[in-house]
Amino acid sequence: MPNRIKKLAVLTSGGDSPGMNAAVRAVVRTCAYHGIECYGVYRGYEGMIDGDFQIMDARSVKGIINKGGTILKSARSKRFRTKEGREKAFQQVKEAGIEGLVVIGGDGSFTGAMIFNQEFDFPVMGIPGTIDNDIFGTSHTLGFDTALNTVVDAIDKIRDTASSHNRLFFIEVMGRDVGHIALNTGIAGGAEEILIPEEDLGLDRLVDSLNRSRTSGKTSSIVVVAEGDKIGKNIFELKEYVDQNLEDYDVRVSVLGHMQRGGAPSCFDRVLASRMGVKAVESLLEGKTTYMVGLLNNKMELTPLDNAIKGKTKINLELLRVSDIMST
Structure with a gap:
């Protein structure tokens, strides 16, 4: 050499x-x-x-x-x-x-x-x-791999609360331009919906999907949202829209933020x-x-x-x- x-x-x-x-x-x-x-x-x-x-x-x-x-x-x-x-x-x-x-x-x-x-x-x-x-x-x-494990661990913990109180949680993960974290952790965490910049689900389709989940017997739901998702201006706007268009859902938001960057x-x-x-x-x-x-x-x-x-x-x-x- x-x-x-x-x-x-x-x-x-x-x-x-x-x-x-x-x-x-x-x-x-x-x-x-x-x-x-x-x-x-x-x-x-x-x-x-x-x-x-x-x-x-x-x-x-x-x-x-x-x-x-x-x-x-x-x-x-x-x-x-x-x-x-x-x-x-x-x-x-x-x-x-x-x-x-x-x-x-x-x-x-x-x-x-x-x-x-x-x-x-x-x-x-x-x-x-x-x-x-x-x-x-x-x-x-x-x-990337470490961040996935960090996010999945957080989703598992949030799901415990969602199940206990029959709540819908929007969980925002990092991904300003790409949805790799959201897509992988959404699947691993058993999310009902995954919102990523590459795929425009649309607000009406999101509500329809959550309605189907409720009809099928699900009493709580997790929606993983990449921060760059284009459906709403931000994750809090998504919450407001669902609050207005979906009855009997107790909707909460969790933004994981910079905790995804840390850890061993x-x-x-x-x-x-x-x-x-x-x-x-x-x-x-x-x-x-x-x-x-x-x-x-x-x-x-x-x-x-x-x-x-x-x-x-x-x-x-x-x-x-x-x-x-x-x-x-």
């Missing part, structure tokens, strides 16, 4: 997701394995501009594989969106002798990495870290992060750049960053059909 690079850096950017720490650990220990110095960049691109670097070795990442969030912190950098900010960041990495960068984040973070590469011919590699699973070129992003990563996410970290570092050592590491057919594959940013993930049509059948 060519080994032209002697110093690498790793940063986490954008929204945090479970598994980021495990990925940082994998990057650092892969560098140690290959005799490469590794620097952690604190606060994402903001820290890169400020030269907030800390050398890391195999021992400095002990005990973090099971921790949520990111020990390197994360920040959204307005300065890095400017030419001046990126030039300052380049001078900082140049002065530190850093010759390559691993970016753990989402499409916004990858866009910054790609522009940085284009302007300064600086080697970069991306690892997809976002619970929404909305990055093209990988079947799973870091944190699942076994799947820990293994995925480890595989991605190794692949990212070794790809840079092989002279590759501006790629994202992804999981496709259970293999680590590289997707050009431009494709990962511009490509669109598709909802699983089989899961939609399964959802329709299970809600009968």
